[in-house]
Amino acid sequence: xTEALDTFRAETRAWxxxxxxxxxxxxxxxxxxxxxxxxxxxxxQPDAKLWLERMGxxxxxxxxxxxxxxxxxxxxxxxxxxxxxxxRINARPxxxxxxxxxxxxxxxxxxxxEQKKEHLPKxxxxxxxxxxxxxxxxxxxDLAGLATKCEDRxxxxxxxxxxxxxSYADQADWxxxxxxxxxxxxxxxxxxxxxxxASEGVQTRPIKLISGASPFCxxxxxxxxVPKGNMVGRLNGGWEIAKRLLxxxxxxxxxxxxxxxxxxxxxAKHNVGLDDSGALADRDLRARIAQHKMFERAYAxxxxxxxxxAKAGGNVxxxxxxxxxxxATLNQERCELMVEAAGNRAFGWAxxxxxxxxxxxxxxxxxxxxxxxxxxxxxxxxxxxAKRVLGLRDxx
Amino acid sequence: MTFTLSEEQSLLKDxxxxxxREQAPVTRLRTMRDAKKNGRDPQLWxxxxxxxxxxxxxxxxxxxxxxxxxxxxxxxEETGRTLAASPLLSTAMIGASALILGGSAAQQGEWLPKIxxxxxxxxxxxxxxxxxxxxxxxxxxxxxKISGGKAYVADGHIADLLVVAGGEAMFxxxxxxxxxxxxxxxxxxxRGAADLSFENVxxxxxxxxxxxxxxVLDRARIGLAAEMLGQAQAAFELTGEYLKTRKQFGQVIGGxxxxxxxxxxxxxxxxxxxxxxxxxxxxxxRGGDDIAPWASLAKARAGETLHLVSNECVQMHGGIGMxxxxxxxxxxKRARVAEGLYGGAAYHRDRYARTLGF
Numbered sequence: 001x002t003e004a005l006d007t008f009r010a011e012t013r014a015w016x017x018x019x020x021x022x023x024x025x026x027x028x029x030x031x032x033x034x035x036x037x038x039x040x041x042x043x044x045q046p047d048a049k050l051w052l053e054r055m056g057x058x059x060x061x062x063x064x065x066x067x068x069x070x071x072x073x074x075x076x077x078x079x080x081x082x083x084x085x086x087x088r089i090n091a092r093p094x095x096x097x098x099x100x101x102x103x104x105x106x107x108x109x110x111x112x113x114e115q116k117k118e119h120l121p122k123x124x125x126x127x128x129x130x131x132x133x134x135x136x137x138x139x140x141x142d143l144a145g146l147a148t149k150c151e152d153r154x155x156x157x158x159x160x161x162x163x164x165x166x167s168y169a170d171q172a173d174w175x176x177x178x179x180x181x182x183x184x185x186x187x188x189x190x191x192x193x194x195x196x197x198a199s200e201g202v203q204t205r206p207i208k209l210i211s212g213a214s215p216f217c218x219x220x221x222x223x224x225x226v227p228k229g230n231m232v233g234r235l236n237g238g239w240e241i242a243k244r245l246l247x248x249x250x251x252x253x254x255x256x257x258x259x260x261x262x263x264x265x266x267x268a269k270h271n272v273g274l275d276d277s278g279a280l281a282d283r284d285l286r287a288r289i290a291q292h293k294m295f296e297r298a299y300a301x302x303x304x305x306x307x308x309x310a311k312a313g314g315n316v317x318x319x320x321x322x323x324x325x326x327x328a329t330l331n332q333e334r335c336e337l338m339v340e341a342a343g344n345r346a347f348g349w350a351x352x353x354x355x356x357x358x359x360x361x362x363x364x365x366x367x368x369x370x371x372x373x374x375x376x377x378x379x380x381x382x383x384x385x386a387k388r389v390l391g392l393r394d395x396x
Numbered sequence: 397m398t399f400t401l402s403e404e405q406s407l408l409k410d411x412x413x414x415x416x417r418e419q420a421p422v423t424r425l426r427t428m429r430d431a432k433k434n435g436r437d438p439q440l441w442x443x444x445x446x447x448x449x450x451x452x453x454x455x456x457x458x459x460x461x462x463x464x465x466x467x468x469x470x471x472x473e474e475t476g477r478t479l480a481a482s483p484l485l486s487t488a489m490i491g492a493s494a495l496i497l498g499g500s501a502a503q504q505g506e507w508l509p510k511i512x513x514x515x516x517x518x519x520x521x522x523x524x525x526x527x528x529x530x531x532x533x534x535x536x537x538x539x540x541k542i543s544g545g546k547a548y549v550a551d552g553h554i555a556d557l558l559v560v561a562g563g564e565a566m567f568x569x570x571x572x573x574x575x576x577x578x579x580x581x582x583x584x585x586x587r588g589a590a591d592l593s594f595e596n597v598x599x600x601x602x603x604x605x606x607x608x609x610x611x612v613l614d615r616a617r618i619g620l621a622a623e624m625l626g627q628a629q630a631a632f633e634l635t636g637e638y639l640k641t642r643k644q645f646g647q648v649i650g651g652x653x654x655x656x657x658x659x660x661x662x663x664x665x666x667x668x669x670x671x672x673x674x675x676x677x678x679x680x681x682r683g684g685d686d687i688a689p690w691a692s693l694a695k696a697r698a699g700e701t702l703h704l705v706s707n708e709c710v711q712m713h714g715g716i717g718m719x720x721x722x723x724x725x726x727x728x729k730r731a732r733v734a735e736g737l738y739g740g741a742a743y744h745r746d747r748y749a750r751t752l753g754f
Contacts, residue, residue, distance in 0.1 A: 265754050280754045287742065290749040294672075294693050301671035305399040312400060322664050379657070386656035390663060392639055394651035 008078055012085045019054045021047035025090045030360060034096045037126025039173045048092075055094035056125035062100050065108065070121030076311055098167070099123035099130040103176050106245045110192075110233045119174075119194070132249075133163040133177030133195070133219060134242070141380045143178075144187045144239060148221060150179035157193065157231070159201075159224040165374065169204040169217035172197055176245075182236050192238035194230045195221075211366035212349075247317055249375045250324035262357060264289055264334060268341035285341065292333050299330050321376070321384040328371035328378060335361075335368040398678045399671070401466070408467050411447065412474035419443055420480040422723050425586060428481055434580065435588030436554060441482050444475075445514020449484060453492040458508035460492075465615070465680035469622035469673065476626025479730050481587050483517045486551040489619035491518025494559045494612045498566055498602035507557060507568075519555035520616060521546035521569075521592055522609075528739040530613055531606075535562035535594070541575075542567060542599045545592065550737060552590030553580040560599065561613075564606045567599035574598070585730040614691035617738045618676045621691075621698035624734050625666075625673045628702040631709040631727040632662055638713055655712060662705050669694075669701040689751040696744035699735040706731035 024047055028034065035041070035048050043049040055061050058072065063079045065071020074082060104123050107116055122128040139146040148161025159179060169175065175195045182189030195202070201224040206214035233241050268289060273281045280286035303323070306316045338361045339346040346362050348354035372378040386392045401409070420440055428437050444450065452468040454460020461467075468489055475484060492511050495504050510516035522530050524547055535544035542562060552558070556571040569576060575597040578590040602608060639650030639659060649655055676694035679687060706728045710717040717724040735741070 265752065269754060274754070278753075279749065286749055286754060287745050289754070290745040290752070291696075291741075293752060294697055294745070294748060295668070297693055298668035298672050298697055301398075301675050302668050305671045305674070308399045319667075322660075322667065325660075326664050326668065382657040382660040383653070385660035385663060386650075386653075390636060390656075390659055392636075392650035392656050392659060394647060 005077060005081055009081045009085065012082055013088075015058075016085055016089060016091065019051075020089060020091050021051055023047045024051045024092045024094075026092070027090065028092055030356070033092070035092075035094065035126070036096050036129055036168070036171070038129025038171065039127070040171065041126075041129065051092070052094045052126050059124055061095045061097070061126065062104060062120075062124045065104060065120065065124065069108070069116050070124035095126045097123060097126065097129070098132055099128065102132065102245050102249050103130050105248050106192075106241050107232065109244065110241050114229065115194075115232060128173045129168070129171060131166050131169045131172035131175045131197070131217075131219075133166055133169075133175045135165045136162060137164050141377050143242070143376075144190065146178055146180060146190065148177070148179045150181050150191060150193060150226075152181075153225075156228060157226040159193075159195065159221045159226055161221050163219040163221075164207075164216075166204070166217045166219040167215055169197070169219045170206050175202075175219070176232075178238055178242050181238075185236075187239045188236055190238040190242065191235055192232045192241040193226060194232065195224065195226055199224050199226070201225075209367070210369070211363045213363065213367065246376060247320040250320045250381070262338065262361065264292070264337045264341055267338050267361070271341055271343050271345060285337075289337055289341070292330075292337055295330055295333065299326055302326075318389050321381040322389070324375060325372075325378050325381045325385070331371050332368045335365040339365045398675055401470075404463065405467050405470060408452075408463065409470040409474065412449075412471040413477075415443075415447060416474050416478045416480055420475070420478050420482075422478050422726060425479045425481050425726065429586035434553070434582050435481050435551070435586065437481055440480065441484075441514060441517070444482055444484060450488050450514040451492075451508075451512025452488055453496065454508050454512040455496070458504060458512060460508065460512040465618070466674070466677045469619065469677035472619050472622040473626035473629075473673075476623035477630040479627065479630075479726055483519070483551045483554065485616070485619050485623060486520060486555070487511055487516070487518045490520045490612060490616045491516070491557060491559060493615045494518075494520070494566065494568075494602060494608070497611055498604040498608040499568075500603065503568060503600065503602070516556045517551060517554055518557045518559060519549050519551040520559045520561070520612065521549045521552060522561040522613065522738075523547050528736070528743055530561060530609060531563075533561065533563040535560070537562060537565065537599070540598060540600075541596045542569070542594045543596055544594055546594075547591050548581065548589050548737075549592055550587070550589050552592055553578060553588050558592070559602075559612065560594075561609045564609075566602040566604065566608050566612070568602060569594070569597055569599050583733065585733040586726075587730070587733070611687065613738060614687045615680065617691040617695040617744075618673070618680060618687075620734055620738060621673050621694040622677065624698040624702045624731070625670060627727055627730060627734070628666055628669070628698070628705040631702075631705045631724070631731075632666060634723060634727075635659070635662075635705070635709045635712050642714075649712075658708060658712075662701075662708060665701045665704060669697045672697045689748055692739075692744035692748040692751070695739060696741040696748065699741040699744075702731045703735055703741075 023045060033044060035052055059067060059070055060072045060082060063072035063074045063082055067073030100123060104120060107119060134143060136146050136148060151158045175197055177193050177195050179191055179193050180189055181191040201222040203220040204217045207216045207218060208214050268280055275281045306319055310316045342358060342361055345358050348359055348362060448461050449471050451460030452463045455462045472485060495507050507516060524533060524545060535542055558569040560567045560569050575595040577593050581589045581591060583589055639655060640648055642649050672694045676690040679690040709724045710728055713724050716722050
């Protein structure tokens, strides 16, 4: 077993050495360097395209997915080796993808063979970029109150309604969408459907956020015709799939820090300075940063523990909400400390008086306010922990 | 695989849980306290020694089990759950590791078998003022004898063997040594302690100086953090049961969102702290010289978590939590002492920052 893994490590190292372009072996400088793939994606560097093509062909953008659907077909142990080898050479992620993080895992679990064959390989290769049609103006925390109508028109489904907070809908090729197929019941009247964003009647409108960026859109569906084969799972069986997908989403958001790779300690050292003993001159800030660093370590260790327990066969899916809340709190705390440590260097909005890192701290801080809202608010996730994990209910 | 227990460790943990549930429930602490024994329960310590716990760290050639820090930590966690009053931490963790790390062959040969058999109780004498400050010491050393004072020595009132830190050096002092006097402290957690004074007391040096002092203290901190994790988990479960049964306004109070969210927050803190404590214990078993940040991480997080949970335990119980008859107060009292012992969260935040270079 160990021997086989050693061989795999050697082969992996050699392959990466030959195939990871040197320019892809450095940390991502900003969100602009993220590779999202899709029909219309514009690569900033030719090497990024090459890196994606090579990793996609190998299936290593989705290392543990079945090889039959384009994935890497690796075991968890092999994937751990791959990830450590990627980390060793500082390799950039070849692909950022909602298809890989959220949709793929539920397709593998719930979709029919035809759907898996159609969609999974394109996700792995980064050919199709997906967006998530969940929230609506009237259905935020109460997601199951969604109203986007999906009617059976014999040879097709007809969709009418509006989604909101659809991440990158304006750049996405396809949308995985929750729709209402029965208005007489709530959770049991929801279905999970896949919609080509190029269909007639689909419109997107970016929403400008407090950070100045527009990662989210309003998405409108007006008499959109969707083929009958695009529903995943059974009619009115979408809520179960929706919840499973949220677990994947929550795990991913929680591990997704904003503010780039900047370290709060470096920012504090630079802007506050050290005293004669080598300690940060602002003792109060220093204590809070130390506490935050312990939180960060504790969070990372707990992620590692959950992974080990999952490998050992334990069911840790219920932990997703806990990780979502803790991860959002952690990132927001980090962003607040970075802004505080940067002092008036974090008051800038634009212009050459501020470095791109400084502006990134400020924008990242504003962006982080969404961490406790997106993917289920902190309050909703605390409800989930209290009810499902701790067994606290209204009546006993 | 930092967090995966061996079969031996799992068995040890299960045995410990069964033992404390049957032999050392919280009522045993209460009985001992009401009899004004101030931490003395020699029968319980004998039973623990018979379980092999006093010698978990002690190598087999000295009569111990040589099971390592994770094993001992799991037992400490279980004894923490019921607030079992025993010198397990000061003897099996602190005394044994001081001898294993810094004892001569003769010292090890004399003391380790007695520690493993539960015949010798050890205690660590380090602080001299009201706050944890191991570097500060006015202890005078001259001609193999020490003079000075030590404050709040946990289990110092029952110890047969004292591990004494004096600035840059560490010593062994016999409990019956001439010139040693003790002032017994009756403590809020009912565990007892002592202030010690030394007047030209014979002291045998241990090898290792300040590095040994820090290594022993870090083991004390990690072991105590394991005990605190058990206390916090038990206080949390006690609170959870109450939330599920206490009715007001025609429903169980656990249905109120204001309490649900605070319970979920406690659960999260407990899970995060559990990872830190287990990782610190595993780091001890790995060896290596990077223990300082692990110890400070575990002790600070355990202190903060236990503080939160023990306070919420009283608050969520309402009036009943303020009564002496309820266990909530026992957890709160032990929490306060454990939080401060060998450095509180503020002390360890400062130390953690230093190890991270700011």
